[in-house]
Amino acid sequence: MPRTESHAEPPTESLGESPTGTRSDEAVYDRRRLRQWLAGEARADGIERRDMLRLLAAAGLATTATAATAGFAAPALAAPGTGTGTPGSTGGASAAAVPGIVKPLPEAWFTSRGTNAETKFEALAGTGHHTPTDRFFVRNHTSTPVLDASTWSLTVWGDGLSGGRAAEFTLDELKRLPATTRSAFVECAGNGRSFFTTQQGQTVSGTAWTLGAVGVARWRGVRLGEVLRRAGLSRGAVDVLPRGLDPDYVTADGTNLGRVRRPLPLSKALDDVLLAYEMNGEPLPPDHGGPVRVLVPSWIGIASIKWVGDIEVSAQPLYSPWNTDFYRLFGDAYPAGGSAPLTRQTLKSAFELPWNASLDAAADHRLTGRSWSGAGGVARVDVSTDGGASWRRARLHDAPRRADWVRWSADWRPAGPGAYTLLARATDTTGRTQPETTVHNTQGYLFDAVVRHPVQAV
Ligand SMILES: Nc1nc2c(c(=O)[nH]1)N[C@H]1C(S)=C(S)[C@@H](COP(=O)(O)O)O[C@H]1N2
């Protein structure tokens, strides 16, 4: 059974996140979006018509091609100028092994993966609760634009605003609005993807992350809801589409998908989403979306649009390739059009040790790691040092908090020299525990199975 139907949700969530599950709410909303598209009331700019037809078929809403064509051909509104000019790509500003990333990427802290840099978990040992900004993973579809905070501004526009008038906010104006500070992870939907292949023998597409496409920071910013209300949210608004100022994303086969953007239901936008301008007490640095990024707690990383330049507020449902082709679950266990768009992150654990770490066979060791969940706080972590034959409880060093991780430790003295497999298994406050295997999906999203971590005692 696809996990979308068994995914438990905490009962304490606000609008749109009822105990019946965010994903099923999103599924209902998705069908409504599709019906509106059919009626010519929703826009799908930059999406192939056949892809929309596939979604319709999967949702059991297949209809005549004419209706769908009319919907697809609905004229697109042009975004107003965003006022900041062309985003520049920097590249080479450091000795980074990844073109397009500005900050240094020392090998002790990062693994390069295409346009991205993965954090090495062993680089977090002893660093405290928050990932230091200089060790925080970077996921770029293209490259980091270095924007001038003094000329940057945010345009909020669209037919979901009363009077249809656009509103503009400079950084200083955003900073004068009531500020909120919170701890939250940003985690790529594909984090852990490589384990579909190495643990389950399955083929998946996308960046071959191990577990380091996640970081927790202290974010400070203004609530998106506050900004939307000041911009004049109308009662008809349904979707909010933040868009990045980084260069257009062109797929491997040469299709230009435009700026990175992903619609967010208004219910989530008004709930706990921030426009963040600080990370760990400093101005948001270029690689993490400076001067301002969207921060969507608990949701997959793509929702947290970096370098936000404009936000469309729409009275019609919106689509982008990032909620149609990408960030849904496709594969044998899922409908042909894929699952509903992914929202919450799943549950994971990682040891702060290198892969195949060498440990002194004759010494006591304190194994440390971190566990996190998009559904609730992490309430319990069990550790095995014998490949899963026996388990014991790890000590937790943080209180369980939503959208955050807990640090944990367990003491271990190897029985003797040899190869060992370490496992850590988290359970969150909703009662969900990491499974032994994850149901396959072709793009390798939301891997949540317990990871088998090899070490050598020597
Ligand atoms: N504008 C823009 N926003 C973006 C991206 C991007 O390439 N461009 N990548 C997204 C993805 S897929 C992830 S996982 C997170 C990564 O955030 P980080 O680079 O600060 O770790 O940013 C998201 N926001």
Ligand SMILES: [Mo]
């Ligand atoms: Mo991502």
